[in-house]
Amino acid sequence: MLKTPVAALAAFLTLCGGVTATFAATPAGPERTAAAVPASGPQDAEALASRHIVVDTHIDLPLKLYLEPSELAREEKSGEFDYGRAREGHLDVAFMSIYTSAAQAVRGESFAAANELIDLVEALAAEFPERYAIARTVADVRGNFGTGRISLPLGMENGSPLAGELDNVGKFYERGIRYITLAHSKANALSDSSYDSDRPWAGLSDFGVAVVKEMNRLGMMVDVSHLSDDAFYDVLEVSSAPVIASHSSARHFTPGFERNMSDEMIRALAANGGVIMINFGSMFLTTAANDYSAARSDTREEFMLARPDGDADALASEFDELYAQLHGPFPFADLNDVLDHIDHVTSLVGVDYVGLGSDFDGVGDALPVGLKDVSDFPNLVAGLIRRGYSEEDIAKILGENLLRVWAQVEAIAGRTD
Ligand SMILES: [Zn+2]
DSSP states (O other), X not given: OOOOHHHHHHHHHHHTOOOOOOOOOOOOOOSSSGGGOOOOOHHHHHHXXXXXXXXXXXXXXXXXXXXXXHHHHHTOOXXXXXXXXXXXXXXXXXEEEEEOOHHHHHTTOHHHHHHHHHHHHHHHHHHOTTTEEOOOSHXXXXXXXXXXXXXXXXXXXXXXXXXXXXXXXXXXXXXXXXEEEOOOSSOOSSBOBTTOSOOTTSSBOHHHHHHHHHHHHHTXXXXXXXXXXXXXXXXXXXXXXXXXXXXXXXXXXXXTOTTSBOHHHHHHHHHTTOEEEEOOOHHHHOHHHHHHHHHHHHHHHHHHHTOTTSOHHHHHHHHHHHHHHHHOOOOOOBHHHHHHHHHHHHHHHOGGGEEEOOOBTTSSSOOOBTOSSGGGHHHHHHHHXXXXXXXXXXXXXXXXXXXXXXXXXXXXXXXXX
């Protein structure tokens, strides 16, 4: 269980690390089908977003539901996702992150904690059946889109809840988990992690290899976000199906930040037929935010550890204020930076291998100007139109690329319906 929510939140707040707003002139758009696209206004973006399935592969709502259940019951606007704003943003498919920490794994709590978070998402869908449905298949997603309900598929962030037992892959499949991010902030029984200098497996462990094969067999997407580079290449070697990076951006813009994907990795991912879902966190987008965030996280961790009994939220904002006084304000990225990452991937491998994995409710106060919550997706669509993407290309980026991969994963497992 999440017995120590304060500690969990502290860990959570520091898990993704930290960036620059450059309102530089927008680079020229992709050279694809720009000519057919008229100059767009906000209404075009709204209409386009409403016509197509918008998928976000990483929203950290479940832990928030655990920490603040009363907010859910009252349906108060809080955090970056709720029904009203999701509808405003035309978000149709919100993958719920079933996240457990490395610390929970050490305490042997991950299996139970993951199940508890799944319970909370099921409770949300059961409480509002006219609004939400847990989607288990691509067909479910398309069906829910037709009836106006938001699909809530489940993605497991960190393979530790498998507790070293291959049978648990099937148990979580039955509970609705459709992707597993093999590791998180630390190396685990499956894989090395990009955030952990300790690399016990030099990639995937034997158990990790077996899990990837079992996921292929069952029809679950393998998620390579958070993995070390070596583990990523191991996954590509082992997986018989395309894989996803559920919330990673392009390392081209954040050199040395292993949590993002290098150009070589993006090419390999595309060759495998997979998709990189761009993370909106400012620290994933620009070097300035990344540097600021990394330095602040290190110092914050010490500050929080020295005050184990304090209110984590209050302490974190107190700390961030102090830090900003000393080091200047956090250099937020902006919408153009997200568009630059999408352009970069399309310039490398084409438009079929990129999508959106916001990390809403997962990166603290680090979201870019213009993309602060789930209501802001039309801003992104307007940006894509401005940069010359055709409607067909935008539909791919918004959701069809991810749905293609998911459908292939289903097909390889023999689960076509
Ligand atoms: Zn993450």
